[in-house]
Amino acid sequence: MGNRNITTFILAGGKGERLYPLTRDRTKPAVPFGGIYRIIDFPLSNAINSGLRKIYIFTQYKSLSLHRHIREGWNIFSRELGEFIDLVPAQQRIGEEWYQGTADSVFQNINILEDEKPELILILSGDQVYKMDYRRIIEAHIEKKADLTISVFEVPLKEAHRFGVLRIEDDRVVEFKEKPSEPMPDPSNPEVALISMGIYVFSLDVLIKRVIEDAKKIDSSHDFGKDIIPSMIGRDNVYAFRFIDENKKETKYWRDIGTIDAYWEANMDLVNVDPLLNLYDRDWPIRTFQEQYPPAKTVFSGEDRRASVTDSMVSSGCIISGSKVLHSVLSTNVKVHSYAEVVDSIIFENVDIGRYAKIRRTIIDKNVSIPQGAVIGYNLAEDRKRFYVSEGGIVVIPRKYKW
Amino acid sequence: MSKKRILLVEDEENERLLYKEELEKEGFEVACCQNGNDAIESIEKSNYDLVILDIQMPQMDGIETLGKILTKKRDIPIIIYTAYPQYKDQFLTWAADAYLIKSSDLTALKDKVKTILSEKDG
Numbered sequence A: 001m002g003n004r005n006i007t008t009f010i011l012a013g014g015k016g017e018r019l020y021p022l023t024r025d026r027t028k029p030a031v032p033f034g035g036i037y038r039i040i041d042f043p044l045s046n047a048i049n050s051g052l053r054k055i056y057i058f059t060q061y062k063s064l065s066l067h068r069h070i071r072e073g074w075n076i077f078s079r080e081l082g083e084f085i086d087l088v089p090a091q092q093r094i095g096e097e098w099y100q101g102t103a104d105s106v107f108q109n110i111n112i113l114e115d116e117k118p119e120l121i122l123i124l125s126g127d128q129v130y131k132m133d134y135r136r137i138i139e140a141h142i143e144k145k146a147d148l149t150i151s152v153f154e155v156p157l158k159e160a161h162r163f164g165v166l167r168i169e170d171d172r173v174v175e176f177k178e179k180p181s182e183p184m185p186d187p188s189n190p191e192v193a194l195i196s197m198g199i200y201v202f203s204l205d206v207l208i209k210r211v212i213e214d215a216k217k218i219d220s221s222h223d224f225g226k227d228i229i230p231s232m233i234g235r236d237n238v239y240a241f242r243f244i245d246e247n248k249k250e251t252k253y254w255r256d257i258g259t260i261d262a263y264w265e266a267n268m269d270l271v272n273v274d275p276l277l278n279l280y281d282r283d284w285p286i287r288t289f290q291e292q293y294p295p296a297k298t299v300f301s302g303e304d305r306r307a308s309v310t311d312s313m314v315s316s317g318c319i320i321s322g323s324k325v326l327h328s329v330l331s332t333n334v335k336v337h338s339y340a341e342v343v344d345s346i347i348f349e350n351v352d353i354g355r356y357a358k359i360r361r362t363i364i365d366k367n368v369s370i371p372q373g374a375v376i377g378y379n380l381a382e383d384r385k386r387f388y389v390s391e392g393g394i395v396v397i398p399r400k401y402k403w
Numbered sequence B: 001m002s003k004k005r006i007l008l009v010e011d012e013e014n015e016r017l018l019y020k021e022e023l024e025k026e027g028f029e030v031a032c033c034q035n036g037n038d039a040i041e042s043i044e045k046s047n048y049d050l051v052i053l054d055i056q057m058p059q060m061d062g063i064e065t066l067g068k069i070l071t072k073k074r075d076i077p078i079i080i081y082t083a084y085p086q087y088k089d090q091f092l093t094w095a096a097d098a099y100l101i102k103s104s105d106l107t108a109l110k111d112k113v114k115t116i117l118s119e120k121d122g
Helices: A041-049 A064-073 A102-107 A110-116 A134-144 A157-162 A204-215 A224-232 A260-269 A380-386 B013-025 B036-045 B062-072 B091-095 B107-121
Strands: A006-012 A054-059 A084-089 A120-125 A148-156 A164-169 A172-178 A192-203 A238-242 A297-299 A308-310 A319-321 A324-326 A341-343 A358-360 A362-364 A395-397 B005-009 B029-033 B050-053 B078-082 B098-101
Touching: A006 A041, A006 A102, A006 A110, A041 A120, A054 A064, A064 A084, A102 A110, A102 A204, A102 A224, A110 A204, A110 B091, A120 A134, A120 A204, A134 A148, A134 A192, A134 A238, A148 A157, A148 A164, A148 A224, A157 A192, A172 A224, A192 A204, A192 A224, A192 A238, A204 A224, A204 B091, A260 A362, A358 A362, B005 B013, B005 B036, B013 B029, B013 B107, B029 B036, B036 B050, B036 B062, B050 B062, B050 B107, B062 B078, B062 B091, B078 B107, B098 B107
Parallel strands: A006 A054, A006 A120, A054 A084, A148 A238, A297 A319, A308 A324, A324 A341, A341 A358, A362 A395, B005 B029, B005 B050, B050 B078, B078 B098
Antiparallel strands: A120 A192, A148 A192, A164 A172, A164 A192, A172 A238
């Protein structure tokens, strides 16, 4: 496959507005996930595991946290060997504005393609959780002599309206509609529709031509899904590639974690006995950056004051001190003090939960101190006065919240 | 029908005057700029039907100018008019509607201008 002919672009500019307030101070790809990860660790790990070593990450809104994570955690390549992960903030090199859309971020960085002259460009979204060997889609692209290959995922027909939906004949894409009100069913199974995962392999010339053509249109939103791909159907060789899951479970796993409720559920999945997302497979490791802390610790085993941790993930540096943690995900350096209770919750790093506090169905963002005796998640009307509460009743306490 | 307005961006004075005169003979109204910055400013202020752009210019070259023009007036037709063929390797030049090599005979340029403007009308 020749790695040197493939350049990877990770589009990491997403605002993730529906994940507010987790995205108040950070872009969606930088949102923590599963205790120690950030969402972008998934596409990045997939790329590394697929042998891809030339990676550009396009960033814009609120990218400080993302830049820090990439600098601290992903400085793993040897530039001398032509390997790199480069952060490309919107530099206003051509225009004077932010990236207008996903296609515009490629247009504004067309000089990168000019310098690299890769044969193929793999375009990924920085805000999805899944495990995929990109070599498979690249091979399919080469074999079909495609101009564009789109990775597709099957979803139940009634959920497909939120996505870009494809209709295919053999593997050729004959129709593409972004967020259609009446999604087209998959001919091989009318119960499902094929949706675009936002994962594309482009041949260089076609990408340049289509992106430039789109840049010249006034009425375009300069988006791959809305503008570029529909314009290519019937003109270029566009193929679909059915997602092959490296997660190796019965049901294929791919999550575009769009809402607080979906975020909470995806994290809660991880503490199940047999989670849908397998983080333990050494053949497909997900790497991240984490600060060095001592191992997680539980203290006090008396009858009255006793630490208990069940159905939970607890990261290093945590101290569960005479308190109860049940069905929860704790990031690094979380302290849960005596007689406190944390249930069905997601706690980000550097959170301190005071004595006798009761926390339930709550996401606590980093650097928050919960005062002694605080009760959260038991009276949503009360919680709503101070915090964001999701449709599904999940309370979110924002970063650095002060009582 | 009002005259079609062309913006000519060319740093070399003799060429600039020659092209302007020749295009005016064809019935076009021709405004001139000597560099990319002035061109962008001028495009923001007035409406042109077409831009003719040199590449080798001091300060900002024609390719960078082209990129910036695109983000201001995305649909304005642009002809690159240069003495050098090698800039075709630079992807941004693909955004131009034509890439013509300079010649002492201006027929090719005039023909291209007419074709593009009539297509635009059609």
